[in-house]
Amino acid sequence: MQVFKFGGASVKDAKSLKNMASIISGYDDKLVVVVSAMGKMTNAFEDLVKAYFKGDALKWDKFNLIKNFHNQIIDGLFESNDEIYPVIDALFFKIEDRLSRMPSLNFDFEYDQLVSYGEILSTTIISYYLNKEEISNKWIDIRFLLRTDDNWREANVDWELSGKLIPETLNFKDERLYITQGFIGATTSDLTTTLGREGSDYTAAILGHVLEAEQVVVWKDVPGILNADPQYFEHPRKIASMTYREAVELTFFGAKVIHPKTIKPLENSGIPLHVRSFLKPDAKGTIIGSDESEKPGKQIPVYIMKTRQVLITISQPDFSFMNEESMAWIFAAFSELRMKINMIQQSALNLSISTDIPEHGVLQLVERLAESFEVRYNDGLELITIRHYTPEAIEAEIDHRNVYLEQKTRNTARFLVLKKR
Ligand code: ASP
Ligand code: MG
Numbered sequence: 001m002q003v004f005k006f007g008g009a010s011v012k013d014a015k016s017l018k019n020m021a022s023i024i025s026g027y028d029d030k031l032v033v034v035v036s037a038m039g040k041m042t043n044a045f046e047d048l049v050k051a052y053f054k055g056d057a058l059k060w061d062k063f064n065l066i067k068n069f070h071n072q073i074i075d076g077l078f079e080s081n082d083e084i085y086p087v088i089d090a091l092f093f094k095i096e097d098r099l100s101r102m103p104s105l106n107f108d109f110e111y112d113q114l115v116s117y118g119e120i121l122s123t124t125i126i127s128y129y130l131n132k133e134e135i136s137n138k139w140i141d142i143r144f145l146l147r148t149d150d151n152w153r154e155a156n157v158d159w160e161l162s163g164k165l166i167p168e169t170l171n172f173k174d175e176r177l178y179i180t181q182g183f184i185g186a187t188t189s190d191l192t193t194t195l196g197r198e199g200s201d202y203t204a205a206i207l208g209h210v211l212e213a214e215q216v217v218v219w220k221d222v223p224g225i226l227n228a229d230p231q232y233f234e235h236p237r238k239i240a241s242m243t244y245r246e247a248v249e250l251t252f253f254g255a256k257v258i259h260p261k262t263i264k265p266l267e268n269s270g271i272p273l274h275v276r277s278f279l280k281p282d283a284k285g286t287i288i289g290s291d292e293s294e295k296p297g298k299q300i301p302v303y304i305m306k307t308r309q310v311l312i313t314i315s316q317p318d319f320s321f322m323n324e325e326s327m328a329w330i331f332a333a334f335s336e337l338r339m340k341i342n343m344i345q346q347s348a349l350n351l352s353i354s355t356d357i358p359e360h361g362v363l364q365l366v367e368r369l370a371e372s373f374e375v376r377y378n379d380g381l382e383l384i385t386i387r388h389y390t391p392e393a394i395e396a397e398i399d400h401r402n403v404y405l406e407q408k409t410r411n412t413a414r415f416l417v418l419k420k421r
Pocket of ligand 2: 007008
């Protein structure tokens with residue numbers, strides 16, 4: 001039994017859905033297919049929920065954009081009298097109904113209730129399409145199986161309950177193929193939650209772990225895991241295999257190839273993760289697994305870029321030391337504001353922290369820290385991590401740049417640099 005995950009780029013239009021169907025039809029084994037929202041629809045839903053929450057009448061334009069996008073895909077796949085039309089209309093009616101009512105006061109809650117429709121729509125369309133193509137499958141609403149707490153937008157999985165519910169429903173008794181949603185879950189009171197952006201990989205890993213899959217395959221628009229993001233670095237190369245540990249390090253440092261939470265459930269049950277190209281389905285991708293035979297030192301440098309960084313420098317106002325008690329207070333402030341610390345450097349009087357700039361800016365954090373400390377900050381920075389660095393790699397990528405902070409361990413060099421203009 002395997003778990004496949006298809007991301008937004010692999011289901012962005014009618015043509016890519018046909019490609020996906022051809023990949024799925026190539027497997028006659030038991031299969032669970034986890035799918036994200038189509039194309040950039042999660043971003044579109046985010047825009048919609050912002051407008052809705054603000055009470056902005058533009059919400060209806062944003063709603064229509066989403067509706068037209070899906071209808072265009074359906075028109076490319078089905079006859080006009082197909083039974084899918086009323087089903088999709090009913091989903092849009094539910095969204096419309098929600099948008100017509102006043103939002104609650106909790107943005108993150110409203111976000112989960114609306115943005116989750118991206119996955120409900122995509123899986124509904126895909127399931128109908130595969131059945132029409134005689135790839136018989138069953139559509140599953142994962143919210144009945146994947147139960148979480150109510151930490152909206154970043155919900156935590158209830159492993160015990162989900163571990164019981166998932167195999168009960170995905171039991172392969174009468175079906176070989178299930179189609180279900182990534183990224184979403186529900187509380188025990190049946191309120192929809194989401195697992196954090198790009199969380200569909202994580203869903204695939206959860207299902208792989210609970211169902212003891214042979215492997216989890218993530219189908220992407222790249223040939224596998226590359227040693228550098230082509231958006232920022234030249235000459236990326238594919239890495240044929242890597243250990244779970246290496247994969248965790250890469251995602252932690254900001255490599256966007258898989259969701260950071262994906263590895264743990266797979267590592268815990270020794271299930272390999274295969275990253276493959278849906279554009280070249282016959283090519284070997286990257287296999288992440290427990291093979292520790294890769295010797296350190298043999299690995300090629302891996303370059304990871306984290307954009308939108310701000311360096312916050314925090315000092316005691318009265319020339320006293322930056323001690324553990326102050327640091328505990330500072331870290332608690334970051335944690336409460338759900339801000340991630342990417343790099344830390346400490347001196348007698350200062351603590352310097354690089355963090356992601358949140359959507360709403362850094363002022364909230366700065367004001368909070370300023371209650372007890374002097375605070376300065378520099379934005380417009382990027383954090384470059386080079387795993388398995390060499391002097392040549394550093395020279396090529398860093399030496400000409402304006403470096404604000406730098407740290408090296410045996411395997412990893414990290415540089416906080418000014419963004420190129
Ligand atoms: N559709 C969600 C997102 O774009 C989840 C995912 O794609 O993994 O963040
Ligand atoms: Mg997506």
